Amino acid sequence: MKRAFSNPIGFTPLPVTIIGSFVYTALFVALLVTHLVVPSAPRSPTPVSGVNLTEAWLDLQRISGGFHPYNSRRNDETRDWLLRRIERILAESTRGLMFDRSRYLHDAQFRLSVAKQNPAVVFSDMTSNVTFSSKGKKLSEPGLSVYFEGTNIIVYIRGSEDGDEDWWASGQKPPEKGGVLVNAHYDSVSTGYGASDDGVGIVTILQLLKYFTFEGHKPKKGIVALFNNGEEDYLNGAQAFRKHPLSTFPKTFLNLEGAGAGGRAVMFRSTDTEVTKAYQKSKHPFASVLSGDAFKRGIIRSETDYRVFTKRLGLRGLDVAFFEPRANYHTDRDDAKHTSIDSVWHMLSAAIPTLEALSSDSQNFDGKGSDSVWFDLFGQILAVFKLRVLFALSVTLLVVAPLTLIIIGTVLSKMDKLYIFGRKKQVQRGEGDESVLLHGWKGFFQYPLLVVVASAAVIGLAFLVVKLNPYIVYSSPYAVWSMMLSAWVFVAWFVSCAADFLRPSALTRLYSLLWLSFISWIILLAVTVLEKRENIAGGYFLVFYFAAIFLATTIAFLELFGLPRKSEYAEEVSPSDHGPNPRRRSQSNSSGQHLARSSEEQQRPDNTNEEQPAEEDGEATETTSLLRQDRQTTFAHYRHQNPATNEAEAIDGGKERKVYLGEQAWSWSLPTWLWVLQFLLLGIIPVILTGEVALFLTSAVYQTLADGSSVMLPYFAIAIFAILVLIPVSPFIHRYTYHVPIFLLLVFIGTLVYNLVAFPFSANNRLKVYFDQRVDLDTGINTVTLTGIKDPSLLQDIAGSLPSTAGQEIVCIDSTLRSGLQQCSWHGLPPKVVPSPPLGLGIPPQLGYADWLSFNITRMTNTTRNEAHITLSGKNTRACKIEFDSPISDFDVKGAAPEDRSEKVPKEGSKEIRLWSRTWEKPWHVRVRWGVEESSFAVGMNKQRQKRQGLNGRVVCLWSDANNPGVIPALDEAWKFVPAWVAISKAKDGLVEGSKSFLA
Helix, strand or coil: CCCHHHCCCCCCHHHHHHHHHHHHHHHHHHHHHHHHCCCCCCCCCCCCCCCCHHHHHHHHHHHCCCCCCCCCHHHHHHHHHHHHHHHHHHHHCCCCCCCCHHHHHHCHHHHHHHHHCCCEEEEECCCCEEEEEECCCCCCCCEEEEEEECCCEEEEECCCCCCCCCCCCCCCCCCCCCEEEEEEECCCCCCCCCHHHHHHHHHHHHHHHHHHCCCCCCCCCCEEEEEECCHHHCCHHHHHHCCCHHHHCEEEEEEEEECCCCCCEEEEEECCHHHHHHHCCCCCCCEEHHHHHHHHCCCCCCCCCHHHHHHHCCCEEEEEEECCCHHHCCCCCCCHHHCCHHHHHHHHHHHHHHHHHHCCCCCCCCCCCCCEEEEEECCCEEEEEEHHHHHHHHHHHHHHHHHHHHHHHHHHHHCCCCCCCCCEEEEECCCCEEEEECCCCCCCCHHHHHHHHHHHHHHHHHHHHHHHCCCHHHCCHHHHHHHHHHHHHHHHHHHHHHHHHHCCCCCHHHHHHHHHHHHHHHHHHHHHHHHHHCCCCCCHHHHHHHHHHHHHHHHHHHHHHHCCCHHHHHHHHCCCCCCCCCCCCCCCCCCCCCCCCCCCCCCCCCCCCCCCCCCCCCCCCCCCCCCCCCCCCCCCCCCEEECCCCEEEEEECCEEEEEECCCCHHHHHCCCCHHHHHHHHHHHHHHHHHHHHHHHHHHHHCCHHHHCCCCHHHHHHHHHHHHHHHHHHHHHHHHCCCHHHHHHHHHHHHHHHHHHHCCCCCCCCCEEEEEEEEEECCCCCEEEEEEECCCHHHHHHHHHCCHHHCCCCCEEEECCCCCCCEEEEEECCCCCCCCCCCHHHCCCHHHHHHHHEEEEEEECCCCCCEEEEEEEEECCCCEEEEEEEEEEEEEEECCCCCCCHHHHCCCCCEEEEEEECCCCCCCEEEEEEECCCCCEEEECCEEEECCCCCCEEEEEEEECCCCCCCCCHHHHHHHHHCCCCEEEEECCCCCEEEEEEEEC
């Protein structure tokens, strides 16, 4: 008798457990490492000629040294530094030019001569003004309007095909071949230092300037480097770029952004296949089309400059950004300390080859590109192909897969080997037919039971955690993952083992694959419809998922060719009578085990006393075949349980045959090793593609609870993807030993307890709450508001930790700013964003609020329209706005560039005009129109004049500079006294808003 290790890849518990556990563990580790570990930057500071990583890191520290929103003095300082840095880079990269640095810094004429010899032109754009509008959240709601004065910096790097003409200066059209735009914004939010958002993007472009102006790196098509200012406040900088002559030059773009501090930079949005292929040149691509679909469907509500470049300028391009951890996004941890030079290199090393590809002649970017599918494999390879290719593959699989299985099944049926669904086989006897039970249906209903019970357990866990500790995923997403995965494996194993014990079947694996094929075929059908009708490509992994299941199922069908014909098997089990003393054997019992009768138990005819022949080979033993050696047989009828292998053994004609304990006797000839090929098909392809999507989706949503997203979303997503990742192992799980499931049971218990009782936030994963302060400049009353998740006690506890709230009533209501959140307000510490009045006047600071903002509104009476002129200015600010109680129909701002009315005001009207100036304390002159024009109409015989409509609302100015302690005491207090697990972010463009009411 052979030992248990005689077949190291047989379909028995030990090989299945070892191989299955090893493959899944290796894949999970590889996926996690790819997702969480940023590729190391080269040790050399100059990994590529023309690039200096040390300089890039120093530049990042400089630009992220303080808050620099558009409405801050430090923003101006950042802009001046950037101009000097750009000039220095271009001066140093001038070909063959040796210059005196001291002279360059102090001699304007010398700087001009250097610039003329440079392959790049710098534009300090202080003239582009833009007016634009945005629709309301609902189609029937009024929108808002924006007037913005840009302060962008633009650098044009000439391409070898562009020529030397300064076409922008003479009003000519740009070269027909077009060029490439690379964009990043140098402003930050008022509560973040802007290292990842978007300092890394800025220093990347600075290094791109060095690279493409370095000897031998001149691009074929020109590159426009845009350092835009005002992205954080409504994509204002990109909107202002539309007014610059160079905006007509590019055909493609690369946008560099940040929505999280550190980590890998992901290519998360693309317009088409052709431009996406340019990103394939990246050494460590990291991308998923799933995020692009989320933007298409409006699931992701935030935006980047990508929208302006595609919708307003009609460009084709890519969006690349850091995206986790989101808890640090727009907070004081978006600094150089919480990113790394590895992250800088990851973005830079992707940007260089991408721009080279976009600016080369090898790409044709005329017209509209094709919808695409893209995803990376372990951060090493980027797969890119057209959506219509995926659609064609989907349709092919939908048709070919079932037809292939039907054809193979038909052939098997013709060969009399289709044991599936086979209940019995008719055998012709001497005087009639007998039925031999095949037990082919055994195991058919086990798999749906397994999937339903295990999946219900996981989804039930999602509801349980949401009910008892809904925010734990915010700080511990992988604890939730561990709980879901371990629960599914243990429950699935337990159910499958129980079912296999009651009704063991050699067809369990095949039936499992058939059920998987059916379910995944239905899912693929839905995915295919979405590909065609909605241009949704995010289901690509399900297409390959189904392909792997189909191949594994096909192999399982092909295995059946190794079985004996059903007629042969039936003949051997119940052969026809020949002669007066036939040996009768039968196979029958509820478990499907083949029973052979001993020679003493065999029935003999009553009319004969003939003695049975003796065994030719001596005395019979327990391993002696019960079949006569002189008979031609193809199946053994004796089962001997081997405790070590759980197999039944029989020897016939000197040949050993094995049947797994309790399974059908005809299964002895099934291949014992093909399961490995099936497991690798199911384990590798679906797990890699689904696992990458699952991790990407987890990182994208697990901390969006603080933004007002559904609490159930991350848990439900993890539950569904845990099922999808583990289902490929389910056809084999009944062969697992108890060791792995019991270990996972312990993991499940530990993670369940942790997920139910642990505090959901930590110092490393801080809950983000949003600060704003509004001052009524008419009354001097100021209100501080913190906006956060809908947990009144939690948000009140955060507010209650501030000394200024002691003895105050903290009022909490649903947020008026962010849907899905709530806000708690109280009377706050007085802000000092405007210098206090002189002490000698005896005016208390809080009574000097009226001087912070001045305005005048004049109703026009010499016109048939409802029209008014508003003059508005604020101290120590360059950002104000006008809010209207009822929508206006049109407006003009003095100094604005000509715009169509549709550009300025949405069809439903506008309830707000945001005003941004490039100079401080500038007065705005705004003319607004509202309602309908005066008209006359007849009522009976009398003509009456329509009554004029009034206009009322508030004028508001913003203050956003929190660099100096004591200027906004309420914010300083929040930073100092909130718990360590709380992060403060800005709620609005202004940290402090001062307002006055008006009526016209």
